[in-house]
Amino acid sequence: MKQRVILILGTLALLLTAGLASFRHFNADGEYSSDQFLMDTLVSIKVYGKNPDTLKAAVAKAYAEMRRIAELADSFPEPGTAAARSSDVCRINAQAGKGPVRVDGDILGMLVLAKKYCELSDGAFDVTVGPLMDLWGFGGKNPHLPPADRIASTLARVDSKDLVLNQQEGTVFLRRAGMKLDLGAVAKGYATEKALQVLKNHGIEKALIDAGGNIRVLGRNTHDAPWRIGIKDPRKSDAIVAVLQMEDASAVTSADYYRGFEAGGKRYHHILDPRTGYPAGQNMSVTVVTRDAGLADILSTVFFVLPPEKAMAMAGKMTGVELVLVTADRRILHTPSLRGTVQVQPESGYRYDQGR
Amino acid sequence: MTRGDKFLLAGLLLFSLLSAGALYGRWLLPQDQKKAMRAVVTVQGKVVRRIDLASGARSSFVVDGRVGSSTVEVDGARVRMLEAPCAGGICVKQSWIAHPGQSVVCIPGEILIRIEGAAPLDAVSR
Numbered sequence: 001m002k003q004r005v006i007l008i009l010g011t012l013a014l015l016l017t018a019g020l021a022s023f024r025h026f027n028a029d030g031e032y033s034s035d036q037f038l039m040d041t042l043v044s045i046k047v048y049g050k051n052p053d054t055l056k057a058a059v060a061k062a063y064a065e066m067r068r069i070a071e072l073a074d075s076f077p078e079p080g081t082a083a084a085r086s087s088d089v090c091r092i093n094a095q096a097g098k099g100p101v102r103v104d105g106d107i108l109g110m111l112v113l114a115k116k117y118c119e120l121s122d123g124a125f126d127v128t129v130g131p132l133m134d135l136w137g138f139g140g141k142n143p144h145l146p147p148a149d150r151i152a153s154t155l156a157r158v159d160s161k162d163l164v165l166n167q168q169e170g171t172v173f174l175r176r177a178g179m180k181l182d183l184g185a186v187a188k189g190y191a192t193e194k195a196l197q198v199l200k201n202h203g204i205e206k207a208l209i210d211a212g213g214n215i216r217v218l219g220r221n222t223h224d225a226p227w228r229i230g231i232k233d234p235r236k237s238d239a240i241v242a243v244l245q246m247e248d249a250s251a252v253t254s255a256d257y258y259r260g261f262e263a264g265g266k267r268y269h270h271i272l273d274p275r276t277g278y279p280a281g282q283n284m285s286v287t288v289v290t291r292d293a294g295l296a297d298i299l300s301t302v303f304f305v306l307p308p309e310k311a312m313a314m315a316g317k318m319t320g321v322e323l324v325l326v327t328a329d330r331r332i333l334h335t336p337s338l339r340g341t342v343q344v345q346p347e348s349g350y351r352y353d354q355g356r
Numbered sequence: 357m358t359r360g361d362k363f364l365l366a367g368l369l370l371f372s373l374l375s376a377g378a379l380y381g382r383w384l385l386p387q388d389q390k391k392a393m394r395a396v397v398t399v400q401g402k403v404v405r406r407i408d409l410a411s412g413a414r415s416s417f418v419v420d421g422r423v424g425s426s427t428v429e430v431d432g433a434r435v436r437m438l439e440a441p442c443a444g445g446i447c448v449k450q451s452w453i454a455h456p457g458q459s460v461v462c463i464p465g466e467i468l469i470r471i472e473g474a475a476p477l478d479a480v481s482r
Contacts, residue, residue: 003357003361006357006365007361007364007365010365010368010369010372011368013368013369013372014368014371014372014375017372017375018371018372018375020375021375034401035398035401035468036401037400037401037463037466040463041463042459042461042463042468141443208478208479210479213480213481213482214481215479215481217478217479221478227478227479228476228477228478229477229478229479229480229481230477230479230480230481231480231481231482232480232481232482237450237451238453238455238458240477240480243477244481251481252481253481253482255482287481
């Protein structure tokens, strides 16, 4: 009798496990992934769900939304193209010193956010940095070191106090002639967040958007675990300095290893300190982890330009904003609440004191 | 309980354990192994070539991108962009890739070479 009970229980356990395994196998979400070249980078979107048609349609809509924002925010379209005609940023720049321009709500939204963090960082971040970017040639093919007096005179045309935003009228005005907006540190993150909202509106619960290294995730990954997002080693290709575990969050990195050039034995990169006119030099790489990818994009530039200790202090005062820094003197720092969700790779060769 | 019953019971338990392993262990999920070591080359989002990286063969071929012709070189399990028509040449400087999830991207040419398969990370922030 006893043996029979054991046998029956054993059989039941087997059937239950096998049943669960096959349920999970046949009920597993399908994956749909796609890559498109957008905003001068590669944007990869991966989504998971039961209905392949819904996935495909949602991803197409998400790309369309990113493309729309890219066109509104493009500072360097070829003249005469559709991009030049539909760029709000080009129209604002063309009207600098002349008059206000009525713009799309998303451009106004980006500028309101940008101006707020310009003020909060005492000018360490400024979307009116356009004239300086042009002087250094970072928008074009041949960046170069400008003469010091040109940098000083160009700095006079960089100041968000002369960026007038009228939210009632929906207009933007650059008060002085020669001023120029550059949304390079804003638009990609903002567009990424909008694309994610499109996916969500289509009922998608699991997604990853990788917009040239700006990462936004929704839900959990295909193994039903938090997404594992690496942070690139700023000095070694194909190496990472840390791994983040993320759910419904974004990770955006600003670093010194892009769009640089060498002059007189010194390397110059494209993230300029709008207060000095020269590339910011105290950090190699700054990664911001927060829910909204638009905010993450702006903050990654703000914190990159600030000295490490100031950046950590500012991040510490904000809720839901985490920070991983690789400083120019080869230290890795992160905000205390990331302890447990960030794994710093010990072999990376940077100094790390267990999360300050 | 006969000897046969005991064997049967032991067999059932073992099978249950294996099923549980398949259920909770990602190493047994078939989707991770299916795409082992293959690279895919796309131009403007369209697949132009699939490369078997398990064969160990050496080859090179030309890809027509948006700004001209680029040359892709395959050497066994690794692949790289050998030549590109653009001024920057970021994709050429990047050199070989050999691990699942890695990619070479040519932005002006809109060319993407990506190694498929289960990557240890879902993405890299950079």
